[in-house]
Amino acid sequence: METTVHIEIDPVALIASMGRHARSAALVLAGLSSADKARALEAMAQAIRDAEPDILAANKVDMANGTAAGLSAAMLDRLKLTPERVAATADGVATVATLKDPVGEVIDEIERPNGLKLARVRVPIGVIGIIYESRPNVTADAAALCIGSGNAVILRGGSEAIESNRAIHAALVQGLEAAGLPGEAVQLVPVTDRAAVGAMLAGEGVIDMIVPRGGKGLVARVQAEARVPVLAHLDGINHIYVHASADQAMAEDIVVNAKMRRTGVCGAMETLLIDRDYPHAGQLIQKLQAAGCEVRGDPLLKQLVPGVVSAGSEDWDTEYLDAIASARLVGGIEEALSFIAAHGSHHTDAIVAEDATVAERFLAAVDSAIVLWNASTQFADGGEFGLGAEIGIATGRLHARGPVALEGLTTYKWIGRGTGQIRP
Template identity: 45%
Template sequence: MSELLTKAQRLKTASKTLAALSTNEKNEALARIADALIEQKEWILQENEKDISLGKENGLSPALIDRLQLTSERLMQIVDGVHQVITLPDPVGEITEEWTRPNGLRIQTIRVPLGVIGMVYEARPNVTVDAASLCLKAGNAVLLRGSSSALHSNKALVHVMQQALTHSPIPADAIQLLEDTSRETANQMFKLNNYLDVLIPRGGASLIQSVIQNATVPVLETGVGNCHIFIDESAQKQMAIDIVINSKTQRPSVCNAVETVLIHENWPYTQELLETLHNNGVELRGDHALVSSYSFVHQATEIDWSTEYLAPILAVKLVKNVKEAIHHIDRYGTKHSEAIVSENQENVNIFFRTVDAAVLYHNASTRFTDGEQFGYGAEIGISTQKLHARGPMGLRAITTTKSLVYGTGQTRS
């Protein structure tokens, strides 16, 4: 029997036990995982270093190396995420609706686990723990399929978590890592309807589209982040500069980093903004007007407006008004995170009503599109679709509902 099928069967069995556990039992298991990650920190970092070395040998970009890198600080942030998940309310069993029909039937809608979740993701070892902790808290077993570039890290993390679960109420089989990272096995996973209840892809556009186009298992789609900031004519100088700098440079390799800044042509501080970006090591690619005015701005091509750089590169463009900015976002955006910096409430209202994206910001950095920042603890991903869940997905997003009907002998005539 193949690795995929063996592990899928284990997950299906474990999910039945997991779904019946109490909140306290699940929290106890998560606490053991957090402790084990700390105890095995040095070994985990050693295994991660193997992936980093191989990645550099194989010519991975600095952005991918950054995503792949685990440090002591980042590992402790991962552990903190597990602790945050422990403190969150358990959605399982929550009564979302309750009513009584004229015939006396009492109906409740309650939250229940999805069952077995398949996570497909790229070189982000933190996703291994984030996804596992969220899935377990919401009563779901999880099949993790990371990329080959993070295999040593993922194997170490899953081994530590499984060992921790052997001393807990949650079956160790509730977390499985698909170590075969071949495309053939991935395609088999995408069609494992008898064992997987949903697939969640998390990564670049090609990965997400591969899952969507090849899966027969239902897909909870996440999206790439070609995020924009529109600086309105009324925007405060320092606020706008601080927001753009944070959105671009705080961590350029993540999906909520800004990739294009649209500047109202009458905003008086364009030079200060562009010079500050340039001085912070950001390569600027702009429209003809900006290229003509600033020697350090390179000519943008059509592809620059639609590119998720994940690097210290930024597209910049002058626009006449909020409507032109919205038109540009509609054409090139990925429905992830979009921001307006403005003191004009009418323009803010137009922006919020008209822009189609999972998260919209007024006078704030796009970097807040994150499960932890939204108060969800860790996140399973950021959904840019419109069905079931949208935006940063926490515990509630990985549950579904069922109806309980209480009668006293009613029959339908």
């Protein structure tokens, strides 16, 4: 009778070993020309296209497991891959190859009175650790951006997407090696237990920066435990404020798109604020309901529109990632600003208005990474910003903010050129 041998993996030793290989690969990547990196990215994109059958077969296993595990429809939508989504993933990798390479860019320079010439120059960060959930396309997006910015990367995806991630990772490594680069430049943590996450977070000196992409629980853990700098991506509790001056058709199109285009993305609208003087509030809510959205509203909206569910206090602080939205009437721009400041997550907020003065007040006052006027919050995406793929939407205030792409994965160093200067 056959016996199954279970091999215990020490997560600290595993991450340390992966880190050593990543550091060696990072040294190679840092010396590459822009053309070399572009060729590697194109090879990685083609490898994804060639591996489409394997990737879809692996995703089918993940989808079946996710359905059996009771994942929500929104989570399953994040997880699902189709031929179109695989093609889009490959195209995203190829797009990164066409973007301006930030490495080597001279940010500023100065010549001191003694003739010493100083310059700040962009350089790769080194080894990036990315911890993410659900979306297997993040495996390719993150790898492409790290390679494009000259960084090695250690990826740790969620257990629900493990088979899809492995298939995509295998294609990426094949593309790297076809371009003559070390496959260790992109590594996928082979285990899904939480101890591996802990080892990454404690990997000071092994990993130079951690990027979490996932739910509130994951991000909270990363921020609480990390001994490594963190580029945080927090909740997308995104608001749209419809001002009294808003065009009715535009407001309806934007609000429905922002909520219902894809409910499971971080750029989806979660709270709708409607000015009390906006004359079409009832029709706006009915448009959302007709699109299949459950609306949880304040007492005034409940009286105004049949079918509105009573909103509890927790609704104003909830990222639903589902076909649910909270909505309330507000008494003008200042009340809208105060509400967003109290309940927003500094991710993406938008105003629909024809009054330019009010709109500019909103754009200046809302303290979010992305603030929009007369546009859907679903534009909160690096590709839509012309940045190619993105590592995430950073909601903090340091290093990088908003969609993080190539430039956000670089730091800088000072370079001095002298002619024998000594300090008196």
